[in-house]
Amino acid sequence: MNKKVVIIQNSKYLDFLSKLGIEGAHPGGINLTKEIFNRENINRTSHILDVGCGTGQTAAYLAHKYGAKVTGIDINPTMVEKAKRRMKKSHLSVNIIQGSVEKMPFPDHHFDFIVSESVLSFVNKPSALKEIYRVLKNGGRLIAIEQTITQSLKEKAVNEIKQFYGFPSLTKEEEWVALIKEAGFEEIRIEKSISIKSATNFNYSGEIEPDLYEILEKHYDLTFKYQEILGYRIYLCTKKI
Ligand SMILES: C[S@@+](CC[C@H](N)C(=O)[O-])C[C@H]1O[C@@H](n2cnc3c(N)ncnc32)[C@H](O)[C@@H]1O
Structure with a gap:
């Protein structure tokens, strides 16, 4: 069956991910x-929020492991x-809700940890970071793995990448730091993991429909073409006590 790809959120890539x-x-x-x-201090009392949780792999892992x-x-x-189905199948009591990281239905000072894995790059960063800061407890941690460009690009290239992924902008490390600081975080540590390759590698199951295959190909083309520039960083940010 050849289901047409319907674009939501103005991102072919995100729509493709949800269907894949x-x-x-x-x-x-x-x-x-x-x-x-493994390096964080997490236990049974920790309250963790996974923003842009996707199919819930990380949320399920944190609930199961800790x-x-x-x-x-x-x-x-x-x-x-899909995330709800995963939790049900694994008998995990993880609460999955539909909503935007830019305006979250949680009270102030609610979570000990917030994880954002390839999410902030797709949204209004100042709004999302402000919300994250608001719902974190004092002393709470934001752990963000986010796309970070390593150098400036020509306008044509910027537009090609922004249009395909639906990124509002392409962001350098120092620009991320400025945005995170603007939201209120004072302590920010940046890591560049050696286990990170420039392309996101995802496991998918089953056959890929032709429309989706085209998008997968475009993703690989872009990540190959801009492999020196489309990098990632881990931003470890603490809200002051
Ligand atoms: C690249 S995927 C990453 C998913 C997941 N974090 C992971 O690592 O597998 C980006 C996710 O962010 C979600 N997303 C995009 N904009 C969002 C927003 N404004 N609020 C919440 N989630 C959003 C998408 O629906 C998608 O699930």
Whole structure:
């Protein structure tokens, strides 16, 4: 069956991800997530929010591994449905809700950790970072793995990348730092993981329909063409106590 790709959120790429049946879609994959959280101080009392949780791979991992209280939020109804199905199948009591990271239905000072894995790049960054800061407890941590360009690009290239992925802008490391600081964070540590390749590698199951295959090809073309420039960084940010 050849289902037409319907574009939501003005991003062919995000629409494609929701249809593909991916496990996870961020650089470094679940292994990088495990490596990062292994170094954090997480236990059964930790309250964690996964923004743009996708199909819920990270949220499920954190609930299963640490017995933590985990919530996932995603704007895409297909992702939300898939994440809910995952939690039910794994008998995990992770709360998955549909909503935007730019305006979240949570009280102030609510979470100990917020994780954003390849999400902030797609949204209004100042609004999302302000919301994240608001719902984090004092002393809480934001862990963000986000697309970061390593050098300026010509306008034509910028537009090609922005249009395909639906990024509002392309952001350099120092620009991320400025945005994160503007939201209120004072302590920011940046890591460049050696396990991160410039392209996001996702596992998908089943056959790929022709429309989706075209998008997959374009994704690989772009990541190959701009492999020296489309990088990623891990931003570890603490809200002051
Ligand atoms: C590249 S995927 C990453 C998904 C997941 N974090 C992972 O690593 O597998 C980006 C996700 O962000 C979600 N998203 C995009 N804009 C959003 C918004 N404004 N609020 C919440 N989620 C959003 C998309 O629906 C998608 O699931």
